Amino acid sequence: MTLTAFPPPAPDTDYDILRQEVRAFLAVELADFPPDMRAKSWNGFSRDFSRKLAQRGWVGMTFPREYGGHARSALERYVVSEELLAAGAPVISHWIADRQSGPLILAKGTEEQKRAIVPRIAAGELCFCIGMSEPDSGSDLAATRTVATEVEGGFRVNGTKVWTTYAHVADYMILFCRTDKSDDRHGGMSQFLIDLKATENIQISPIIDMAGEHHFNQVIFDDTFLPADALLGEKGEGWSQVMSELAFERSGPERFLSSFTLIEELIRLLGKDATEAQQAEIGRLSAHLMVLRQMSRSVARMLNEGKNPALQAAIVKDLGALFEQDVPRLARSLVSRPAVPGGRDSYAAVLAYTELAVPSFSLRGGTREILRGIIARGLGLR
């Protein structure tokens, strides 16, 4: 790794027409969508919105046409993602499937799995969740204990997953678990594609977050039977399959735009009466945002060229989370208006939501400490 390994991103102007189309769509669809709902960023859930977006061809954009996709580039998908996040659109219903589960199935799935699932993702019909973390296996993913034991016709799964975002509404889960005992900590892992609506003996219960909201779940597998064709990819190759998903997960605009609604509310509130000190802080914030955007778009270019920018993605995610987490602090320092959950004052309501949302930004998708370990390793320090 050299510190200059962020190639310049493609010119922004290449996608002006697409960007304008998305903005026009969002202006209509989200005309009455209030700021405190926009503040939920990519945690906002609306199947209806995801379907409408898909009808415009903006879900599964990079998927091949034969699987219902639109064969567009990762950079075009990036433009759409960026506009959705900037507008605070409710995207989680299709987000995980579009970002990583769809590409994973396309890369590792059987032909039957691809044909059965991918077109429905591209139609905005399917919500996916990821069964990865466990009570004793958070940052240490290799400590996974959930086990799938091979039985006649399939597998029996036992174990507990936690922090499973939107499992309570999702249609499918990509489960990561152990299928063999292995001396290699990373060996003997596999992934499964689970139809949550048609599988018995799965108990899903809520984990309430500090904002009092229900996004996370605990998912218990109690001798759950999965048919043999639920196996996704090669048995025992789960670790490398999961690792290849992470660059998709860690570098997108969702890693620096999660507090964007608060930035917009703050600028609206300060308006033309902003003092010099307030203008300077907003300027600093905007400069950081632009740098992050360039770095993120650089990673998007590398992904588009088939490279593996795992290290650069970790840098973007760590810096992005620091930025997103700093926005409420900055807002409080510029405006002496307390946060009020759910109040009529949209700034105060957005601040209240964002204040309680930001601690999770350096935990989800790999904690800050894990990311810094990856960066250190990339620099040859470990």
Add this chain to the structure above:
Amino acid sequence: MENVMAAAQAIYTDEQRMLLENFRKMAEAEFTPLAEKYENLGHPPDAETLKSLFAKVEEFGLISGLIPEEDGGAGIDRMTYGILYEELARIWADLAIAVLIQSHAVFALNLLGNAAQKEAYLKPLLRSQRICATCISEPEVGSNVREVKTRAEREGNKIFVTGQKLWISNGAQSDFAIVVCNLDDGISMVIVDRDTGRYESRELRKMGLVGASTCELFFDRAETTAEHVLGNAGGGLFQTLKLFESARVFVGLTSIGIAQAALECAVKYAKDRTQHGKPIGGHQLIQGYLADMVTHLDAARLLCQRGLQLLDLGVRCDTQTSMAKWYATEMAVEIAGKAVQIHGGNGITKEFPVERHFRNAKVMPIPDGTTEIQKLVIGRNLTGLNAF
């Protein structure tokens, strides 16, 4: 971590350590379950319950401690009072806020009240029979007292108070209020009794400290009398600033109690949680976090305790109390945030208490003068230039 705390507390006197020990035993037994209960209920205790809680902490002088024994108080030095107060905030920060307001009303009434006012209003507070709210902030006026809009108009011997007050602690349970308002072309303090003034209150939703009452109060020609003007008519600005001087240290101490609780959670979790084959507390990165947290916490505590000592000396110390307030409240946010980070995903759920400490810490940089206001006070005192 007990050894670290004990070493730091060696600067306390034997009496202070004994009092702290006794108070801790009582408060952990009595208040820990209640803190949990009201957190889950999501609203503060009712007036009668709050009075009984005040009576309980008054056994250690936490309601009347700021006034001398000859005036009917417990007459505790502020340093000792602060040690007990911090402990209360560690165990139940919501109650600590209510105690802060009540004890400072006692302080204000004793300092500014005449004999009749002390008889009618101070004595019931000392007996935990009534509850007082102090009303300063307004919807359009936050930390700058000079700009209050609430007005009081004389009609003969009667005074009618009209206006809206915001962020009023103990507002819902209050029996009377000390209202900072405009009277006779000057900022004044006027006592408005709920029996005669019939002011209304509306509880506000907050992100943290949900077991402490924070209200909007509405005064619509609330009736009181000339005998209810507290201190000098027109002297309210100076009087309010004097109150702030003391209260700000206690807001800082509230944050220190919250941060101490968060730190304790983090140390316990770091020792219990095993990842990659060892407790996460065995990683250099986590130990670095914990060392930062405890150092900042101790620095904040010492700043606040110096403020307490200066207040006891009776010297002007608004610079030092402003320093203590902004530093302690901001550091508590930092410390509680790190404590959440150490907990990983568990830190942002209701399953572990650290999320409550984080939400509570977030509230504290705002009341009794935001961080920015504290810095303007310090800057003004350093330069002699007013940047308000």
